[in-house]
Amino acid sequence: MASATKLLKEEHRSIRAALDFAERMTSRIARGEEVSPEAVARLMEFIHLFVEQCHHAKEERIFFPILERKGIGTWGGPLGMMLAEHERARDLIQEMKVAAEEYKPGVAKSGERWAHAAWDYSGLMQAHFGKEEEVLFRMADNVLTPEEQATIVADFERLEEDLGPGKHEQLRARMSELVSQWA
Ligand SMILES: [Fe+2]
Incomplete structure (x- = not known):
């Protein structure tokens, strides 16, 4: 039976691949090369869906509240720090969203704002995952307890179903x- 922490770590692995991809896109933009607006939109x-509506929702609505009840500190403690980093990540996503709309291949410097925000976002998230793990x-x-891990896993599955059947995979x-x- 998979534990809640093991499932979250597996999601980190998928998200890290997306972050590496984002960094490769930012390097191309920094070199003055074009990237496909469609690839940026899919990223x-x-x-939006996998990281925010699924992964962070699992942590914030299910996993962190149980840890808080088990005595792991929120304010001034590790959960407070993780939540503050989720907030900072949301600000950067908002910045990336606005900047992605400004990006026009062939128009010099139009991708730079997106690249800056994406670079900061990736750095923040990579460090954040390190601290969590x-x-x-x-x-x-x-x-x-094993029972609590199993309850969390069942709640995670319900949250994934809310996203739509098969959507997570x-x-x-x-x-x-x-x-x-x-590649
Ligand atoms: Fe997190």
């Missing part, structure tokens, strides 16, 4: 297809 869709998930594995597959297209 933004993955961030090294610190928070280890604390969680120490305080959660579809998003993951579409992202890896995009990454391999641009």
Whole structure:
């Protein structure tokens, strides 16, 4: 039986691949090369649905509240820091969204705003995942009973179903297809 922390780590792996892809896009823009607006749009869709509506929703609505009840601190503690980083990530996504609409291939510098925000977003998220995996998930594995891990996993599955049948796996597959297209 998969534990909640193991599932979250698996999602981190998929998201990290998307972040590496975002960084490759920003490097191309920085070199003055064009990227496809469609690839940018698909990356933004993955961030919106897979990262925000699924991964962060699982953490914020299900996983963090249980950890708080188990005595892991929110304000001034590790959960507070993780939540603050989720907020900062949302600000950067908003910036990327606005900037993605400004991007016009062939128009010099029109992609720079997106590239800056995407670079910052990727750096923030990579560091955030490191902290979760090294610190928070280890604390969680120490305080959660197997029954509590199983309850969380069941709640995660319900949240995924709310996204639409098969949507979670579809998003993951579409992202890896995009990454391999641009490899
Ligand atoms: Fe997180």
